[in-house]
Amino acid sequence: MDTDQANNKAILEVKNISLSFGGVNALSDVSFDIVESEIRAIIGPNGAGKSSMLNVINGFYNPQEGEIWFKGQKRKNLKPYHIARQGIARTFQNIALFKGMSTLDNIMTGRYIHMKCNLLSQALWWGKAEREEMEHRKRVEEIIDFLEIQSIRKTPVGRLPYGLQKRVELGRALAAESTLLLLDEPMAGMNLEEKEDMCRFIIDANDQFGTTIALIEHDMGVVMDLSDRVVVLDYGRKLADGTPDEVRKNQDVIDAYLGVSNE
Ligand SMILES: Nc1ncnc2c1ncn2[C@@H]1O[C@H](COP(=O)(O)OP(=O)(O)O)[C@@H](O)[C@H]1O
Numbered sequence: 645m646d647t648d649q650a651n652n653k654a655i656l657e658v659k660n661i662s663l664s665f666g667g668v669n670a671l672s673d674v675s676f677d678i679v680e681s682e683i684r685a686i687i688g689p690n691g692a693g694k695s696s697m698l699n700v701i702n703g704f705y706n707p708q709e710g711e712i713w714f715k716g717q718k719r720k721n722l723k724p725y726h727i728a729r730q731g732i733a734r735t736f737q738n739i740a741l742f743k744g745m746s747t748l749d750n751i752m753t754g755r756y757i758h759m760k761c762n763l764l765s766q767a768l769w770w771g772k773a774e775r776e777e778m779e780h781r782k783r784v785e786e787i788i789d790f791l792e793i794q795s796i797r798k799t800p801v802g803r804l805p806y807g808l809q810k811r812v813e814l815g816r817a818l819a820a821e822s823t824l825l826l827l828d829e830p831m832a833g834m835n836l837e838e839k840e841d842m843c844r845f846i847i848d849a850n851d852q853f854g855t856t857i858a859l860i861e862h863d864m865g866v867v868m869d870l871s872d873r874v875v876v877l878d879y880g881r882k883l884a885d886g887t888p889d890e891v892r893k894n895q896d897v898i899d900a901y902l903g904v905s906n907e
């Protein structure tokens with residue numbers, strides 16, 4: 645998306661979120677927004693609260709304080725499944741795929757939230773269920789083409805190299821056709837070429853599907869290239885928020901990163 649966010653429409657608003665586990669404050673009074681169609685990076689040292697933030701956004705964690713607003717509505721108590729149905733998908737810091745299943749079937753699981761036919765209606769209206777299944781398969785094949793993974797369609801994902809597994813996981817998240825996609829370290833552990841590929845797919849997904857993306861990433865080069873805006877967390881607090889350039893020049897950010905290697 646162009647940095648000129650003319651019609652700055654916040655699709656997600658995080659308002660004064662605090663989350664603690666026993667005595668540990670994972671997040672303290674964090675507020676920021678995500679604007680429609682942007683790529684928003686969340687950065688910060690290890691343990692800063694980045695993954696926790698994504699877990700709050702997709703409903704895995706219930707914060708003790710604060711509010712999440714999605715598409716202009718304050719979220720009530722919702723289960724992650726309902727939040728997924730509302731249009732928020734994610735990938736995980738540690739790959740969470742079905743290792744014994746093929747690439748195709750793993751990506752197909754991303755479609756489940758759209759499947760209308762339950763077992764009973766499948767039994768009663770077999771034709772309808774079949775048609776629906778065909779439509780889902782078609783969409784999955786489009787994603788496989790988009791991610792250039794035709795050659796591994798039938799391969800069990802457990803046998804794929806790490807970089808390709810990450811790509812399949814992106815495919816599954818894209819299959820959900822969400823409005824907001826949350827990516828937790830999509831490029832961690834990748835070599836340079838794999839990272840470049842992943843960057844390209846993220847940018848293309850944003851361009852072609854108009855998907856709004858929030859991603860956690862450690863590689864500052866990637867963050868600077870990819871994102872429209874960056875929010876910086878440190879010890880559960882928001883340290884800075886702005887364009888990549890603004891954040892890079894921010895003295896608090898520079899201080900927080902001094903001595904911190906690129907984990
Ligand atoms: N389920 C949990 N139970 C207890 N502590 C947690 C849990 N999840 C995260 N934390 C703690 O919250 C803090 C932030 O963790 P996390 O969000 O994973 O950071 P990051 O993703 O930025 O590395 C850490 O101190 C971590 O140990």
Ligand SMILES: [Mg+2]
Pocket residue numbers: 694695696737
């Ligand atoms: Mg994390």
